[in-house]
Amino acid sequence: MKKDETISEGLKHLPIRPVYLLSVGNKRKKNIITIGMFASFSGKPALVGVGIAPSRYSYELIRQSGEYVVNAVDKNLVEAVRICGKKSGRDVDKFKLAKLTPEKGAKVSAPIIKESPVSIECKVVEELEAGDHVWFIGKVLASHVREGYDWNDGLLFKWIGEDGFYYKVGKRIAKY
């Protein structure tokens, strides 16, 4: 078997690369961006991080407001993931285009996406420059889980640009 030594080859086989819709801005000026760069940074306090390239419109909005909402996605939101990962909020209203409904959050002015099964409201507490992305570390201020959400339905978790597919979270396999 031929050994592939390209950097992306190894990365694409790791079970990382979740997929989320990040909603940013406020009631007047709102946007959504598809992201794969998400990480959990701390349990107590609950801190998460999102990596955003400075060229994105969403980057501008996060810098202005210091807030964002991480919205989980399931298979019903695949088309929205495509739209929000391709179009820029500089040119289009992605809430309208992706047929998503902005809802008022409990703690931040950035809107929650009503159609998302799980939404986490965050306030930026730190910024970290890392290569071609800036990581916005956010303190989790509130979270929402949609009533009737079926956990077994599977959130989208992995994306592999090279093979062009999204994958769902897999089956439960062992107790820890």
Ligand SMILES: Cc1cc2nc3c(=O)[nH]c(=O)nc-3n(C[C@H](O)[C@H](O)[C@H](O)COP(=O)(O)O)c2cc1C
């Ligand atoms: C699956 C997927 C994952 C992505 N992950 C990120 C990411 O983590 N960070 C980022 O800055 N852009 C990411 N992008 C690219 C942005 O979603 C895309 O450039 C978007 O059009 C930017 O929108 P905006 O200009 O409205 O902010 C991703 C795109 C896709 C399709």
